[in-house]
């Protein structure tokens with residue numbers, strides 16, 4: 015054995031021994047999670063036991079990142095623990111998560127980032143169906159896009175919160191990188207049409223004008239569907255992300271064609287449970303108000319008075335006849351905290367229609 019082989023053997027023996035310990039510890043952790051499930055069931059009375067606890071998962075991930083000393087990066091260890099919790103939760107109860115499909119969308123990527131790969135992700139053809147599936151109890155949770163850093167709010171999602179009585183149980187952000195994709199039989203010089211979702215065309219507008227000014231843009235229901243078509247048609251290209259590349263066996267002609275390099279989308283987790291405080295939370299509400307002088311002041315003044323920071327405010331027509339508006343507001347804090355409760359009761363007293371969409375842990379990953 016050479017000196018190098020000897021050194022490698024010593025290190026590999028160490029790795030084998032560490033792996034054994036990790037393995038034992040993983041199963042010990044899984045056994046604890048199984049016991050947690052038993053306790054949850056035992057103490058739930060007549061109510062349905064809630065297995066997924068976003069506030070607890072957020073705390074676990076935060077602590078992992080805080081105590082991390084490397085050499086693994088904070089986000090990388092958190093990602094590993096995300097998957098460990100995912101398998102443990104699946105032992106308690108396999109989670110079915112509805113997302114805006116088909117397979118290969120950014121929303122599916124978001125679902126897997128948030129719940130880990132042990133969750134069963136169920137593609138829905140429309141956003142309405144994601145809401146419906148969760149409301150009907152056919153899926154435990156749903157994942158929907160809410161805003162993009164380049165293009166702004168997903169207004170359709172906002173309108174659905176008014177129609178459905180669901181809770182927001184979590185949020186996450188995903189970097190959105192778009193690629194121009196073709197199949198192996200397509201000549202890059204002979205592309206006649208590009209498929210993509212309208213939103214993605216908008217996020218790549220300048221790049222497309224500079225590089226493909228005379229090619230047809232065909233707006234389609236999802237990038238994944240565009241990728242599927244581009245995998246079948248000669249002369250077609252699609253704009254889509256990494257997941258679609260593998261799924262539809264496409265070739266990346268040009269990488270990262272989004273106009274803003276930090277292009278990212280925020281997603282929300284829909285459920286029907288009230289999530290407890292994690293210590294670092296956000297709350298979302300919908301308010302409906304008529305167009306009269308000072309209305310915005312009435313809505314926002316309580317936040318200022320009680321020292322609560324807004325993180326987002328968005329206005330939509332309320333579709334109730336006349337000039338009524340719907341305000342979607344995100345702010346710091348949890349509905350269980352006294353200052354937040356004061357804001358909510360002041361708003362209710364000022365006779366605006368108020369719908370609490372939920373308090374949930376701020377995105378960790």
Ligand SMILES: C=C(O[C@@H]1C=C(C(=O)O)C=C[C@H]1O)C(=O)O
Pocket residue numbers: 046047050065066067068070071074098099100102103106
């Ligand atoms: C183990 C629990 O159940 C689930 C699994 C978790 C984990 O593996 O750490 C954390 C929260 C829950 O989603 C728990 O509630 O503590």
